[in-house]
Amino acid sequence: MHSDLAISTQGLTKYFGSKAVVRHLDLNVPRGSVTGLLGLNGAGKTTTLRMLMGMLEPTRGASQILGTDSQHLRPEDRARIGYTVEGHFLYGWMSVRQCECFQRDTFPRWNSSMFAETVRRFGIDPSDKTRVLSRGQRAGVSLALTLATEPELLILDDPALGLDPVSRRALNETLLDFCDGGTRTILLSTHLLDDVERVADRIALMFAGRLLVDTTLDDFRNRIAAWVIDLPPATRAIESIPGLINSRPRSGRTIVTVADPDQETEAAIARISRSTPESVPVSFEDAVIAYLSRSRDGQSFLVARGA
């Protein structure tokens, strides 16, 4: 176990009955990073987070969180981790202030100015009952309740689900504020790629239970390229391109997205295409969607180099 990793998993696997939901996950989250966990619904993100938190037993493999095995977390270990589940559950009959008192009593540390500041950012009146709050404000309360415990590691399961643009901005600001100083770690699952591009410095991308990408945001973008080509009809030649992530039609032509292209890749693409391949820019969203819309299980795994 490396002490510079906040989270590490080795071959983490979960079956529900005969269905593999998480398959042989080797995920590393360095301390001080903000990691966006991406994947379609059902890719295994929530199951992974639940195993990390020791709330679900893996079928095989293991994980450590802040240096402790997930299955043997003591209350004092859990107090160092902030975990919010999808949906931001709160007791509707409590006021925001009562929520704070309720939570404060069960944690060793409580940062009331952090709570007040987060609640203020989301435009919440602390005397309001939580049942009258908007979805974005409930997310704000739930985040404030977690951040005030001053966790070293924050694990957020889709915190931005259904948030309006103002709440999303408040969420992003709060997360960046929280990790100001570089010693705290965040792992958050989300579908909002623009927000990931802003706040994250690493991404982990899951597809059908497998981890396909685990690297820095810059590395991810630098190592993916795309070309527009003209394919002869009914060919399977495209599958011979080394590092192919995805190919899809675009206005009668084909756009191929590849990881780690080298001369061999470019030669293969030029060989297949009936015209000169045209290199096209790839946005972060393009790159993620290329991975998420793969039609087959390929090999182009992308993990941090030299890590």
Added chain:
Amino acid sequence: MQIQISPGGSQTIYRQIVDQIRRAVAADKVAIGDSVPSVRQLAKDLVVNPNTVAKAYAELVRDGVLESQLGRGYFVARRKNIYTKAERLRRLDDVLDSVVSEALALDFASEEVVQRLVERMEALSPRER
């Protein structure tokens, strides 16, 4: 100097910050010796990860656009040509290519293009060239 970034484009946020500061310096919107926002402040203003800003500043320092003074922050550096002539030409030709194709598509004569280019350069650089 106002920096604005937008995620979702083909340019990374880090590249957008580098380009905008470069452009502001080139257009004399900031003067030599002016301070620029700290990494933390700019990250806060733009709502982006501080590492992104730090990386952009590191490149600007390496390229001689900014200089960092220990404990005081980042400042606009005295302008020096840190690129070779060949590299400067390559960078110029890069942008000229798109100007030329646009000008041809819009049916402009080369004299008109040159004239407007001269006017713009003179407007931006009050000093003798």
